[in-house]
Amino acid sequence: MDNSNDHPAGATAESAPDHLLDGLRTELDRVDARLLDTVRDRLRICARIAHLKQRHAIPMLQPGRMQVVHARAESYAHRNDMSPEFLHSLYALLIAEACRVEDLIIDGPGVAPAELRETRT
Numbered sequence: 745m746d747n748s749n750d751h752p753a754g755a756t757a758e759s760a761p762d763h764l765l766d767g768l769r770t771e772l773d774r775v776d777a778r779l780l781d782t783v784r785d786r787l788r789i790c791a792r793i794a795h796l797k798q799r800h801a802i803p804m805l806q807p808g809r810m811q812v813v814h815a816r817a818e819s820y821a822h823r824n825d826m827s828p829e830f831l832h833s834l835y836a837l838l839i840a841e842a843c844r845v846e847d848l849i850i851d852g853p854g855v856a857p858a859e860l861r862e863t864r865t
């Protein structure tokens with residue numbers, strides 16, 4: 745069968761939109777895998793911070809530290825041509841989850857939720 749008309753003039757199989765889309769989605773999937781691992785690792789560190797706070801009676805909520813984290817994200821947004829509002833919202837979610845996990849540890853029997861235990865890879 746003659747497939748010479750399958751692609752517009754000048755386009756090859758390699759540059760067809762579907763092929764390009766597949767390649768970009770593969771790249772995106774790899775970045776998402778790293779992103780999810782990074783979010784997990786961030787929460788695991790927060791769990792360790794919570795244990796430390798519990799042992800030394802340090803308050804869970806640290807508004808000054810939250811300001812530092814938000815300010816760094818805002819500065820990053822400006823330097824990388826991203827929306828500061830978007831990064832603020834993203835960090836608000838990350839911090840809220842960190843606080844939820846920390847509360848569970850500090851108020852509970854001192855055991856991290858299963859998904860955050862250090863032993864898992």
Ligand SMILES: C=C(O[C@@H]1C=C(C(=O)O)C=C[C@H]1O)C(=O)O
Nearest residue numbers: 790804805806809810813839842
């Ligand atoms: C992780 C901490 O605990 C909370 C979570 C924070 C975060 O997710 O960045 C920041 C401030 C804290 O209230 C901390 O105190 O550093």
